[in-house]
Amino acid sequence: GENVEQHPSTLSVQEGDSAVIKCTYSDSASNYFPWYKQELGKGPQLIIDIRSNVGEKKDQRIAVTLNKTAKHFSLHITETQPEDSAVYFCAAILSSNTGKLIFGQGTTLQVKP
């Protein structure tokens, strides 16, 4: 069935360290993979996305990598700052045409100053 699994569920790092969150998906025809950051009481905010025709995308301290063969993609945050603390969600659009997103269960990232 449609499924996106996300690990770890919680992640605590020291300020300045890197953080990596990983997701796997079930549908090999999936072709769009966004990452969202959600702060308390707010809606998810799109921070980066990648399509299946590229293997890596970077935006300042944030990067996403995609391995289509293994059906997994990862979010990398370098030089973490306390304001990076939030819940991060990965998602995938499956091969159906509607564009509905299937979300992972979320990772709570805590960056300790």
Next chain:
Amino acid sequence: GAGVSQSPSNKVTEKGKDVELRCDPISGHTALYWYRQRLGQGLEFLIYFQGNSAPDKSGLPSDRFSAERTGESVSTLTIQRTQQEDSAVYLCASSFSERAPQHFGDGTRLSIL
């Protein structure tokens, strides 16, 4: 503002009552999505609109849930005869087109007493 707007931000109601949640998408966005987020969980897809038609209603949990959209503008999600398990944050997202990046509102936090 230029973002997705949802109202009310909070709604508390008694079990058995009907509720209506509103979403104003970003101007020009033809695609509109409703998701539900239970406490500490990822987002679950409910329904997708392209213009004022709903080609994908597969996520609506029961016939107590319905939604409509006026043209390429406002959408309303209605829950009839609310139950305690309906308590969640209901999030709306819009995108320029199907499979384009989705941008979320801050949601309506629904509490059923």
